[in-house]
Amino acid sequence: MTEQHPSAEGETTQQPFQADVARLLELVVHSIYSDQDIFLRELISNAADACEKRRFEQATGQSQPTAAPFQIIVEINKGARTLTVEDNGVGMTRQDLENGLGVIANSGTRAFLEKLNAATDKSVGDVLIGRFGIGFYSSFIVADHVDVFTRRAGESQGWKWSSDGKSVYSIEPSETCPEAGTRVLLHLKSDVEAYLDPARIERIVADHSAAVPIPVVLREAGSEDRKVGDGAALWTRPRSEISGAQYADLYQTISGQFDEPAMTIHWRAEGRSEFDAVAFVPGSRPLDLFSPDRRGRSRLYVRRVLVSAEADLLPPWLRFVSLVVDSADVPLNVSRELVQKSPVIGAIRKAVVGRVLQELTKLADSDPTKYAEIWKNFGAPLKEGIYEDPDRRDSLFALARFVTSLHPEGDRTLAQYVRDLRPNQTAIYYLTGVDAAALAASPHLEGFRARGVEVLLLSDPVDAFWVSNAVGYDGKPFHSITQGQTDIAQIPLADGQTESERPELDAAAATCIARVKEVLGSRVSDVRASDRLAESAACLVASDRAPDRTLARILASAGRLDATMRPVLELNLGHPLVLALIGLKGAESQETFADVSGLVFDLAQIAEGEAPENAPDVARRLSTWMARALASNDKS
Numbered sequence: 001m002t003e004q005h006p007s008a009e010g011e012t013t014q015q016p017f018q019a020d021v022a023r024l025l026e027l028v029v030h031s032i033y034s035d036q037d038i039f040l041r042e043l044i045s046n047a048a049d050a051c052e053k054r055r056f057e058q059a060t061g062q063s064q065p066t067a068a069p070f071q072i073i074v075e076i077n078k079g080a081r082t083l084t085v086e087d088n089g090v091g092m093t094r095q096d097l098e099n100g101l102g103v104i105a106n107s108g109t110r111a112f113l114e115k116l117n118a119a120t121d122k123s124v125g126d127v128l129i130g131r132f133g134i135g136f137y138s139s140f141i142v143a144d145h146v147d148v149f150t151r152r153a154g155e156s157q158g159w160k161w162s163s164d165g166k167s168v169y170s171i172e173p174s175e176t177c178p179e180a181g182t183r184v185l186l187h188l189k190s191d192v193e194a195y196l197d198p199a200r201i202e203r204i205v206a207d208h209s210a211a212v213p214i215p216v217v218l219r220e221a222g223s224e225d226r227k228v229g230d231g232a233a234l235w236t237r238p239r240s241e242i243s244g245a246q247y248a249d250l251y252q253t254i255s256g257q258f259d260e261p262a263m264t265i266h267w268r269a270e271g272r273s274e275f276d277a278v279a280f281v282p283g284s285r286p287l288d289l290f291s292p293d294r295r296g297r298s299r300l301y302v303r304r305v306l307v308s309a310e311a312d313l314l315p316p317w318l319r320f321v322s323l324v325v326d327s328a329d330v331p332l333n334v335s336r337e338l339v340q341k342s343p344v345i346g347a348i349r350k351a352v353v354g355r356v357l358q359e360l361t362k363l364a365d366s367d368p369t370k371y372a373e374i375w376k377n378f379g380a381p382l383k384e385g386i387y388e389d390p391d392r393r394d395s396l397f398a399l400a401r402f403v404t405s406l407h408p409e410g411d412r413t414l415a416q417y418v419r420d421l422r423p424n425q426t427a428i429y430y431l432t433g434v435d436a437a438a439l440a441a442s443p444h445l446e447g448f449r450a451r452g453v454e455v456l457l458l459s460d461p462v463d464a465f466w467v468s469n470a471v472g473y474d475g476k477p478f479h480s481i482t483q484g485q486t487d488i489a490q491i492p493l494a495d496g497q498t499e500s501e502r503p504e505l506d507a508a509a510a511t512c513i514a515r516v517k518e519v520l521g522s523r524v525s526d527v528r529a530s531d532r533l534a535e536s537a538a539c540l541v542a543s544d545r546a547p548d549r550t551l552a553r554i555l556a557s558a559g560r561l562d563a564t565m566r567p568v569l570e571l572n573l574g575h576p577l578v579l580a581l582i583g584l585k586g587a588e589s590q591e592t593f594a595d596v597s598g599l600v601f602d603l604a605q606i607a608e609g610e611a612p613e614n615a616p617d618v619a620r621r622l623s624t625w626m627a628r629a630l631a632s633n634d635k636s
Contacts, residue, residue, distance in 0.1 A: 012172035015098070036192070038258075039138040040074070040201070041208035043085040043184055044229075045253055046136060047072045048214040050089025050182060052306040054153055057090065059305050063153050066180070071231070072212070074205070075219040078196045081188050083142075087214075088181040091152040097161045097171055101136065101148065140165035142195060143186035153180035202228045210234075210246050212253065213304065233304050235278045235324050239266050251280040255297050255322040259283040262374050265359045273347040275327035279356055282320055285377040294319050301326035313349050317385035320378050321356060357395045364399060372411055375401045380460045387466035397473055403436045405445050405455040410436075412456075414473045422453050424490040427479040428472065430456035432464045432550035438609050443536035444481045450534055452494030455481060464551035484544035486532045502574045505529050509573050512582040519597040522566065523613070530570035537575040538604040540567040549608070569601055595621055 051070040057063040068088055075084040092100065139146050144164060151158035158177025163169035177183070194200050198220055205216050205228045216229030234242060234250050244264075251261045263281040268274075288294045296319045300311035304326060314321055329344050364371040375382075379401065386396045403410040404417070417428060429448060433439045439457040448455050458467060467478050479487075493499060503509060509529065517527040525543055533539060542549050552565055571578050577600065584593045599621055602612040612618045 012170055014168050014170045016168050036141050037204045037208065039141055040085070040195075040204050041252075042136060042138050044072055044074070044205070044209045044212055044216060047085055047087035047089060047182065047184075048212045049309075050087050050091070051214045052089075054088075054090040054180070056305050056307060057153070066153075069215070071215045071217055072229075073217045073219050073225075074201055074228075076196055076198060076201065077221065079221075081193075081196065083186045083188060083195055083201075084183060085186075086178060086181065086183040088178060089153075091155075091178070091181050092150040092159070093152045093155065094157075094159050094171060096152070097148070097150065097159055101161055101163075101169065137165070139184070139186055142188055142192045144189050145187040147185040147187075148182060149174055149177040149185070150182040151177040151180055198223075205229050207245070208249060208252075210249050233301075233326065235266065235276045235326055236304070242266070247278070247280075250278065250324070251282075251322060254299055254324060255280065255282065257282060257284070257286065261322075262370070262377075263359065263363060265355060267355060269348075269351055269355075273327070273329055273344055273351065275325050275329070275348055277323065277325045277352060277355075279324075279352065280322040281356075281360075281374055281378070282322070286320060289320060289378075289381065296320075297322040299324045300330070302330045303328050311345075313345070313352055315353060315385065315389060317381045317383075317388060318353065318356060320381060323352065325352065353392070357392065357399070360399055361395070368411070372401065375399070376410075380462055383460060383462050383466055387462060387469050393470065403440075403457045403459070405431075405440065405449065405457060406452075407454070408436075408440065412454075417454055417456070418474045418476055420454065421476070422451060422491050424492070425453060426476065426487070428456065428476045429453060429479055429481050430458055430463075430467055431481050432458045432467070432548055433609055434461075434550075435459055435609070443533055443539045443604075443607050444541075446534035446536060447486065447488060447532035448481065450493055450497045450499075451488055451491045452497075453488060453491060461554065464548060464554055468548060468551055480542070480548040481532065482540070482549040483542040483546070489531060502531075502572075503579075505573065508582050512578075513571065515593065516569070516571070516581070516597045516600070519594045520569065520601055523601060524569045525566035526568045528568065528570055529573050533570065533572035533575070535575075536572060536607065537577045538569055538571050538600045540601075540604045540608055541570055543568050553610075569604060571600070595625075599625070 051072070054063065054066075055070060058065045066088065070088060073084070073086045075086065077084070146163060146165065148161040149158065150161070158174045160172050160174035160177070161169060162172075188195060198218060201218060205218070209216060209229055212229055213231055213233045214229075215227055215231035217225050218228045219225050234246060247264045247266070248260050251264070252258060260283045261280040262283040265279040266277070268276050286294075295310055296314035296316075298308075298311045298313040299306060300308045300313065301324065307330070311325070313323055313325060325348060327344070327348060330342070330348075360371070360374070363374070382396060382399060386393055386400070389396075397414055400414060401410060402412045402414075402417075404412045414428070431439050431442060431444055433442070436457050436459040439459060445455055456467075458464070467480075470478060472478055513527050513529065517524060520527070525546075530539065540549065542552060546552060546565060547555065549567065556565065573579075573582075577596070581593065581596050581600070584596070599618070602618045605612050
């Protein structure tokens with residue numbers, strides 16, 4: 001928390017920065033930005049937001065209209081070595097200054113610092129700072145002192161915030177503030193004279209702020225003001241008039257990221273709901289993509305008036321998309337509650353989601369390589385849509401790409417899988433887990449591999465949910481190979497494969513299975529002979545009516561399933577270890593039988609990627625058996 005220094009109204013106070021902000025300022029100045037020009041873009045973006053907020057308040061009757069048009073003035077003063085960014089937007093109160101420029105009232109700063117400390121190059125810092133919304137502090141890269149003069153629209157008292165960006169800041173009353181709005185005055189460092197060059201400022205505005213929907217004016221003593229940013233809403237212009245750089249600038253403005261968009265969608269919808277829209281798919285995965293608080297970056301405009309910078313226009317599974325929608329059909333005073341209920345917003349939301357999926361599908365068909373990168377970054381949230389949005393399931397199935405046991409590249413579609421079904425194969429088989437490489441080595445695959453049966457290897461946490469919820473694809477049900485009995489005996493072996501010799505389940509084997517079940521007790525629900533194993537001694541599967549093994553573990557860890565739900569142990573009756581276990585008879589072998597039975601279970605857990613229930617005991621027993629084997633080898 002920032003220490004508060006009590007004072008009478010109107011007095012100057014000095015206060016220390018919040019601890020995390022102080023650390024952040026030091027990092028910003030010394031190590032983050034590789035492109036210093038970004039500071040101007042951040043200040044212009046903040047000024048534009050302030051103008052849009054005041055325009056909204058005027059349009060909804062919350063404040064008195066102003067005769068002056070909204071604009072942002074960038075002023076150069078070579079004699080004083082200062083650069084000023086001024087707007088006639090909504091302005092700030094004293095409390096706004098304290099909350100906005102002295103404290104970052106969320107966990108983003110700490111998370112940012114942790115990520116930044118782990119970064120190895122400055123370009124990472126560029127991306128990080130934009131994602132955590134702390135761009136104002138970039139002013140101190142080029143300035144050794146910053147003054148902020150501001151007056152809230154409709155109030156008489158103005159305020160000055162001042163700091164050298166090191167440890168403290170001051171706030172005092174000021175009579176030299178704009179009538180309404182904010183003036184940020186940068187006292188430039190001695191080594192950044194380039195920012196006193198009008199041509200340099202004009203180029204920066206053109207490169208980084210061309211999409212700002214407020215005009216930008218460049219002012220210099222002795223010269224006429226000239227407009228360097230026209231303030232035209234980019235999304236209302238024809239696509240043929242917009243360059244890729246302008247789209248990228250708009251994307252960076254609304255997303256807070258510094259990468260290039262992987263896909264840009266710009267369209268005008270006509271019909272029952274008319275609106276202009278621009279949607280962007282990021283070129284890289286946002287750091288907070290899987291944060292519970294992550295929301296889609298959706299801005300809703302009504303006749304170019306920003307009514308919400310966080311409009312609920314995208315479902316959670318499209319939270320990576322940045323979006324601008326401008327509609328004339330939505331009332332200006334629409335509230336968040338009304339947005340949820342408005343049929344117009346509902347129609348816009350439906351149309352936007354449909355268009356994004358349509359364009360993703362087109363890209364997947366026309367440029368598989370480019371789409372593969374999008375799927376790599378955002379396949380996991382898109383698969384959340386398969387679980388959460390049954391109405392869109394077919395469209396999302398068409399977009400999904402998979403790693404499989406026969407195609408480890410990760411570009412396999414469900415349509416390709418079904419096309420290549422083996423004779424007598426009636427299901428789409430899958431295996432879930434936490435790592436695709438570990439899944440590819442799973443003993444559960446052995447029988448399927450011998451028959452050339454392809455298995456989906458699903459390693460995202462959401463996979464265990466959507467695949468158990470989806471009915472199937474193209475008439476073929478999804479079936480986990482770790483759940484219940486396999487049904488692959490009728491599928492012929494692949495070319496070149498021969499059936500492994502498997503002993504009959506005779507009386508000795510049946511007795512052994514019964515003894516193993518008795519020894520393991522509550523650790524298993526059943527023990528049975530396996531027809532899915534070819535090389536491994538044993539594996540663990542879920543019973544016919546229990547959830548898939550991965551889903552069961554997830555539910556158990558969340559307290560939503562009995563953590564002691566017992567698996568089924570399947571034994572490969574042809575494996576030498578199991579054959580040796582069957583051969584152990586007599587009272588003198590009881591301890592050995594129990595020891596080996598426990599080890600077989602533990603090794604099955606390890607092969608599945610699980611930690612054994614009692615790792616020290618496993619280590620002790622393995623050491624004992626290895627010592628016996630070595631001693632026996634020496635004697636021979």
